[in-house]
Amino acid sequence: MTQLGLPDTIQACLFDLDGVVTRTAVVHAAAWKETFDAFLSAYEGERGRPFDEVADYDEYVDGRPRADGVRAFLDSRGIHLPEGGPDDPPDAGTVNGLGNRKNVLLLEKIRTGGVEAYEGTLRYLEAVRAAGLRTAIVSSSANCRDVLRAVGAEHFFDVRIDGVVAAERRLPGKPSPDTFLAAARDLGVEPAGAAVFEDALAGMDAGRAGGFGYVVGVDRTGQGDALYAHGASVVVKDLAELGGKR
Numbered sequence: 001m002t003q004l005g006l007p008d009t010i011q012a013c014l015f016d017l018d019g020v021v022t023r024t025a026v027v028h029a030a031a032w033k034e035t036f037d038a039f040l041s042a043y044e045g046e047r048g049r050p051f052d053e054v055a056d057y058d059e060y061v062d063g064r065p066r067a068d069g070v071r072a073f074l075d076s077r078g079i080h081l082p083e084g085g086p087d088d089p090p091d092a093g094t095v096n097g098l099g100n101r102k103n104v105l106l107l108e109k110i111r112t113g114g115v116e117a118y119e120g121t122l123r124y125l126e127a128v129r130a131a132g133l134r135t136a137i138v139s140s141s142a143n144c145r146d147v148l149r150a151v152g153a154e155h156f157f158d159v160r161i162d163g164v165v166a167a168e169r170r171l172p173g174k175p176s177p178d179t180f181l182a183a184a185r186d187l188g189v190e191p192a193g194a195a196v197f198e199d200a201l202a203g204m205d206a207g208r209a210g211g212f213g214y215v216v217g218v219d220r221t222g223q224g225d226a227l228y229a230h231g232a233s234v235v236v237k238d239l240a241e242l243g244g245k246r
Contacts, residue, residue, distance in 0.1 A: 004124075004131060005234075005242030007214055011193040013128050014183050015121075015157075016063065017139035019199035020218050020239075022147055023116045025062065029053040031106040032061055036073065039098060047077045058223060063200025065140045065163060065173035066099035086167075107143065110150075117151040120240035125156040127243075134158050136183035138196075140166070140173045159186040174202040177210030184212075197239070204230035216242070 002008060019025035036051035051057075051073070060076055061069030067083075074081060074095075084094025090101035128135060136159035137144060144162035148154040161171070161183045171178040177191075184194045195214040196207035201223070207215035208231030217227030217235040224235045236242060 002131070003243050004128060004133075006195050009193055010133065010195045010213055012134040012136065012184065012187045012189045013195050013197060014136045014138050014180050014212075015125075015197045016199060016203050017137055017141060017144055017147060017162075019062075019220050020197050021117055021121050021125075021137070021153060022151055023118060024110070024147060025199065025220065027109050027113065027115075028062075028106060029057045031102050031109055032057060032069070034105050035098060035102040040077075043077075043079070047079060049077075054221065058201055058221070058226070063140060063174045063198070063202035063206075065166070066102060066142075067095050068173055070095045070099045070102075103142070110143075110147070115147055115150045117153055118238065120238040122153065122156075124239040124242065125153070129156065134187045134189065136161060136187055138179050138183045139163065140179075142167075159183050161186070174200065175205035175209065177206040177212075180206055180210050180212065184210075199227075201226055201230045204232055207231055 015021055018028055033051045033053050040048045056073060060073040082094045084092055084096040086096055088094050088097040088100055090097060090104050135157050137157045139162045142163035144160060161179045166173060166179055171182055180196055181191060184191050191211045192213045194212050195216060196212045197216045197218060198204055198207060199218040199220055204215060204217055204227055215231055215233045217232030219227055219235050219237050227235045
């Protein structure tokens with residue numbers, strides 16, 4: 001293992017955004033809850049049970065593209081909506097409309113509450129770059145670039161594969177490995193030579209399915225066992241635990 005806590009064979013590091021680089025996972029969860037609870041208020045019984053910001057968020061929406069998250073969660077309640085289109089207004093009764101409603105709420109919460117980066121991750125990124133490893137940010141968020149700029153972290157990454165790029169290239173989102181594979185390809189490395197850094201179970205699944213050389217699970221919410229079960233090579237509470245101090 002290197003001083004970065006990675007196998008010697010690793011040449012590139014692929015980082016998720018929310019929950020790994022920035023403290024935005026909790027903001028996403030709150031926006032999803034507000035969106036889904038308002039929608040579910042029209043239903044009774046089990047189908048109308050409020051959205052759980054931990055269990056439902058981790059299982060159905062964390063790490064997934066917005067429409068995929070809406071679809072997965074509603075399927076769990078036996079609710080089915082028309083797909084609609086990406087440009088559906090936030091009040092449309094469609095999968096895309098509900099996802100766009102969540103995004104409006106998310107941006108509002110970011111504007112009012114701001115965004116913070118994890119200091120341990122920023123220090124680790126500095127060490128990774130100093131060691132000569134290539135880096136990519138891999139996020140399902142269409143707001144990825146704006147969030148990175150808000151925390152002054154855009155310069156840490158050679159490649160960005162986010163919700164915008166994934167749509168342009170028609171890449172399926174996590175738990176499919178395609179976005180991570182695209183990042184490795186853009187960096188010029190084989191999957192076996194790249195490490196994935198993720199906090200989402202869907203991201204763990206993507207790392208395992210893609211045959212990546214090392215998968216680091218970042219446990220911000222006490223789901224370490226689940227991260228291991230979904231394919232983590234190692235689980236840490238903060239990237240500072242891996243080393244990389246300068």
